[in-house]
Amino acid sequence: MTDNHDLPDTADLPEAGAESSFPRRAIRSFVMRAGRMTDAQKRGIDLGWPRFGLNLENGLLNLDALFGREAPRTLEIGFGMGQSLLEMAQAAPEQDFIGVEVHRPGVGSLLNGVLTAGIDNLRVFDCDAIEVLNQCIPDASLDRVLLFFPDPWHKKKHNKRRIVQLAFAEQLRSKLKIGGVFHMATDWEAYAEHMLEVMSAAPGYRNLAEDGTYVPRPEERPITKFERRGERLGHGVWDLKFERIE
Numbered sequence: 001m002t003d004n005h006d007l008p009d010t011a012d013l014p015e016a017g018a019e020s021s022f023p024r025r026a027i028r029s030f031v032m033r034a035g036r037m038t039d040a041q042k043r044g045i046d047l048g049w050p051r052f053g054l055n056l057e058n059g060l061l062n063l064d065a066l067f068g069r070e071a072p073r074t075l076e077i078g079f080g081m082g083q084s085l086l087e088m089a090q091a092a093p094e095q096d097f098i099g100v101e102v103h104r105p106g107v108g109s110l111l112n113g114v115l116t117a118g119i120d121n122l123r124v125f126d127c128d129a130i131e132v133l134n135q136c137i138p139d140a141s142l143d144r145v146l147l148f149f150p151d152p153w154h155k156k157k158h159n160k161r162r163i164v165q166l167a168f169a170e171q172l173r174s175k176l177k178i179g180g181v182f183h184m185a186t187d188w189e190a191y192a193e194h195m196l197e198v199m200s201a202a203p204g205y206r207n208l209a210e211d212g213t214y215v216p217r218p219e220e221r222p223i224t225k226f227e228r229r230g231e232r233l234g235h236g237v238w239d240l241k242f243e244r245i246e
Contacts, residue, residue, distance in 0.1 A: 041108030048111030054098070054125045054136070061136050066123065067096045075137065075175075076100065076146040077129040077163075082110025084148065084222040089114075089122040091220075095143075097122045100129040129163075130171075137175045145172050145182045149226065152188035164195045169202035176244040181208070184240045185221060187230050192238035199242045208241040215239050 037045070054061070064070055072095045079085040079099040089097045099122065101107050107126045114122055125132050153161045164184065172182055182205070186192050196213060199205055209215045217223075217239055227237060 037105050037108055040112045041105050044108035044110065044112030044115065045104070048108075048115050049124075052111060052114055052123050054123050056125070056127055056131055056135055059135060060138060063096070063138065063141055067121065069096075071096045071121075072143040073098070073141060074144040074146060075142050076148070078147065078150055079106065079110060080149075080224075080226075081106045082113060084224050085122070086110060086113040086117065087222040088220065089119055090117055093119065093121055095121065098125070099123075100125045100127070100132050102126060102128065130168075133171055133175055139174050140177050142175050143177060143180050145176060145180070146221075147183070148185045148221065149187060149224075150184075150191075152186060152191040154188060154190065159194065162191065162194060164191075164198050166198055166202055169199060169205070173202070173204050173244050178244055178246070180244045182242045182244075183218070183221070185217075185237060187227070187235045187237050189236060189238065192240065195238075195240050199240065202242075204244060204246045205242040206245045208243055215241050 063073055074088070074095060075098045076085050077100050079101045080103070082099065082101070085097060085099045089095075099110060101110070101124070104126065107124060110122075110124060125136070147163070150163055151161075153159055169182075176182065182199070184195050184199075186195065192214065196207075200207065200212075207213075217237065218241070221239065230237065
């Protein structure tokens, strides 16, 4: 879960086409965040990373060799502090999970949880998800891709920074198996509408919602502290599921 809602606004960043001394960079899937590490998070990094951490430099993964078996595979982009991903991995030991997150304390928190739970079906990247998809994930290898509560970039002039765009949908489609599912969730209705519009236009997908809009909250998606807080404040949550059909 990429809970970036409380980040400071980035209105000071140069707009596309603005004069800048910095070279242009491709849209990335995250906003880099620093943070102090707790002792538990440091333990996760120190003890968990050598066993469960993955690096871009290793290139294209052999997932069966990585996990030592054939199994359904799920990739979560932006797992935040990792609690929901940890819960999903614990609840489905017959499946394998890969998480991607750039927030170092979140990576440490998840790895500490993995160590404490004693599970072996989860691996972690601490870099940009777009680069992970480009360099490390084999085509047609994933059964699910999860994107829970990504940064909504709610100001109109920043909408182009949203990760859910047609090019991203096409990139994900190549990584999903036929029948694989891209599952999104957001608490911003305008972003939900944007996701629905983009994914409905993306070739090779089918909306799994009966009415062609949003699905009820799936039982396999854990309710996070962030979501419970939103519920108390009267916020809605929208889930979307799109299946790769070709």
